[in-house]
Amino acid sequence: MPSIYAMVANGLIVIGIWLITKLVLRAYSTPLRHIPGPFFGTFSNFSLTYHLARGQYHRYTQGVHTKYGEVVRIGYNKVSVSNVAELKRILSTHNFRKGKGYEKIGFKPRNTFSTIDPELNKTRKKQFGNAYSLTSIRTYEDSILEHGVFSLIKSWDACFAKGKQRDGRPEALVNFYYGFHAVAFDIIGVLGFGRSFGIAATGNTRIIDAVNKTLAIGTIKGNLPFGNRLQWLFRGMANEPEFLQATARAAVAECKLQRPNSCNTNAKAQKPNILQHLVDACDPLTGEPIDDEALVSEVLLMLIAGTDTSSNGLSWTMLCLLHYPEIYSKLRNQVRSRFDKGSIIRCDDVKNQLPYLVAVVTESMRLHTTVAGILPRQMPAAGAELMNGKYHLPSGTEVCISLSACHRNGNIWANPSKFDPERFMGPDREERMRDVLAFSAGVRICLGRHLATAEMYTVLANIMLRYDFRLPDLETDCYEELAGCKRYKSVDDVPQRTFLNCSPKYPQKDCWAIISPAS
Numbered sequence: 109m110p111s112i113y114a115m116v117a118n119g120l121i122v123i124g125i126w127l128i129t130k131l132v133l134r135a136y137s138t139p140l141r142h143i144p145g146p147f148f149g150t151f152s153n154f155s156l157t158y159h160l161a162r163g164q165y166h167r168y169t170q171g172v173h174t175k176y177g178e179v180v181r182i183g184y185n186k187v188s189v190s191n192v193a194e195l196k197r198i199l200s201t202h203n204f205r206k207g208k209g210y211e212k213i214g215f216k217p218r219n220t221f222s223t224i225d226p227e228l229n230k231t232r233k234k235q236f237g238n239a240y241s242l243t244s245i246r247t248y249e250d251s252i253l254e255h256g257v258f259s260l261i262k263s264w265d266a267c268f269a270k271g272k273q274r275d276g277r278p279e280a281l282v283n284f285y286y287g288f289h290a291v292a293f294d295i296i297g298v299l300g301f302g303r304s305f306g307i308a309a310t311g312n313t314r315i316i317d318a319v320n321k322t323l324a325i326g327t328i329k330g331n332l333p334f335g336n337r338l339q340w341l342f343r344g345m346a347n348e349p350e351f352l353q354a355t356a357r358a359a360v361a362e363c364k365l366q367r368p369n370s371c372n373t374n375a376k377a378q379k380p381n382i383l384q385h386l387v388d389a390c391d392p393l394t395g396e397p398i399d400d401e402a403l404v405s406e407v408l409l410m411l412i413a414g415t416d417t418s419s420n421g422l423s424w425t426m427l428c429l430l431h432y433p434e435i436y437s438k439l440r441n442q443v444r445s446r447f448d449k450g451s452i453i454r455c456d457d458v459k460n461q462l463p464y465l466v467a468v469v470t471e472s473m474r475l476h477t478t479v480a481g482i483l484p485r486q487m488p489a490a491g492a493e494l495m496n497g498k499y500h501l502p503s504g505t506e507v508c509i510s511l512s513a514c515h516r517n518g519n520i521w522a523n524p525s526k527f528d529p530e531r532f533m534g535p536d537r538e539e540r541m542r543d544v545l546a547f548s549a550g551v552r553i554c555l556g557r558h559l560a561t562a563e564m565y566t567v568l569a570n571i572m573l574r575y576d577f578r579l580p581d582l583e584t585d586c587y588e589e590l591a592g593c594k595r596y597k598s599v600d601d602v603p604q605r606t607f608l609n610c611s612p613k614y615p616q617k618d619c620w621a622i623i624s625p626a627s
């Protein structure tokens with residue numbers, strides 16, 4: 109009679125053989141075997157999950173594309189693509205639905221962003237897509253200026269009071285990451301919640317912390333196998349999503365109290381803010397208003413999609429300008445040569461008169477893509493061909509879009525790691541800009557792109573007009589906030605973290621600038 113040890117050992121051998129056979133079959137009995145990629149990625153999605161959980165998906169995909177080319181197998185059923193034409197083709201149609209992970213992110217019920225159902229997405233856009241149109245953004249522009257530009261200027265001007273003098277000029281140390289965060293949240297407060305969160309004025313960052321934690325939870329839940337069952341991992345953050353829900357619910361209730369939905373409101377009419385558009389929206393078939401829980405989910409979406417994204421975009425732009433003084437000088441000179449001291453520069457002014465500023469922002473979004481997380485798309489039931497039939501992707505495969513890898517593709521961008529706004533200053537400017545997919549493209553393109561550009565353009569133009577900026581000199585600038593800070597050779601060396609959005613990992617250390625009133 110075999111001993112218990114022998115039985116266990118035999119059992120383990122059988123399980124081992126079964127596991128290896130399964131892994132080998134999974135790796136090689138599929139057309140994906142023809143696609144190059146890292147060895148371990150052929151058998152499992154483990155290394156992809158590992159890089160996602162560490163917040164390094166963007167670096168990982170940039171690396172594998174540099175090594176293996178424009179189409180890379182990064183998991184047993186996952187393929188990453190950095191070819192811009194192929195990505196535009198995939199993104200152009202609802203045939204390639206968003207991956208199932210989107211529905212696990214934690215929005216209940218599903219909303220415009222998280223739904224993988226094209227019909228719900230289309231319905232929502234019909235109902236309130238107009239809230240995000242260029243015309244609507246112009247209607248809100250005074251609010252954007254008040255809670256963006258003016259409140260930032262107010263808080264930075266106040267810093268001069270406790271700042272220092274250098275060569276007879278006042279100067280102050282400011283953390284631009286927190287400054288840009290405050291304005292992005294306050295703008296969404298006004299437009300999406302009916303009132304500013306007052307972060308720029310009070311410094312209370314409770315809501316920012318809650319959004320950051322909720323994003324981290326969402327990335328892990330959406331992408332880790334069994335992520336939804338790992339509730340215990342998030343014990344310390346459990347209250348954050350509830351806190352955000354309660355804030356959104358209160359905003360919806362207050363808006364309804366002030367002006368109940370009449371449900372025959374013209375969807376094209378202009379409204380004071382995005383929240384009002386949502387509350388007034390009706391189902392195109394039944395004429396019924398959107399129910400409260402769905403409204404709350406859409407309002408929350410504005411916090412998650414519309415804050416960190418714009419403010420990180422501004423922070424990366426500022427980091428780039430501080431590290432490339434000649435580009436900064438050119439930008440500053442263009443702004444000051446076209447606008448008088450004390451002018452207020454509006455979004456259309458930037459578009460019409462400051463092409464270099466538009467180029468700087470576009471180049472910064474290319475090089476430091478804000479939405480740099482995994483954006484998976486499912487293959488249709490019949491599968492799909494890639495690269496003119498070179499590869500066949502069967503149903504069940506996901507194409508993981510890495511916008512940051514696409515933006516660093518050496519076949520599309522000469523010297524791709526260089527910050528070079530001149531790329532967008534030539535006669536092919538428009539065409540080059542269309543290859544920047546920072547807001548994605550096609551049928552699920554960012555709904556808030558006009559709002560985001562309005563924020564970024566107006567904030568950047570107006571602060572360039574009013575302040576001189578420089579990187580702190582860690583040896584001679586004596587500010588206690590700079591203790592323990594490092595100086596990096598390039599912006600790429602600044603530690604980064606991507607949980608859907610890519611941000612500096614240690615903003616409390618790496619996002620300082622010295623400002624003085626414009627010379």
Ligand code: HEM
Pocket residue numbers: 220221222229409410413414415417418419421478479483545546547548551552553554555556557559560
């Ligand atoms: C610089 C700022 C921003 C960037 C770089 C950005 C980028 C993106 C990207 C890449 C997507 C596609 C995501 C995917 O396919 O999974 C997206 C979707 C979306 N964004 Fe933005 N975004 C920004 C700001 C905003 C703002 C301010 C709002 C609204 C307040 C917003 C609302 C949305 C919505 C609703 C979607 C989902 C669209 C759909 O699935 O049909 N975004 N954004």
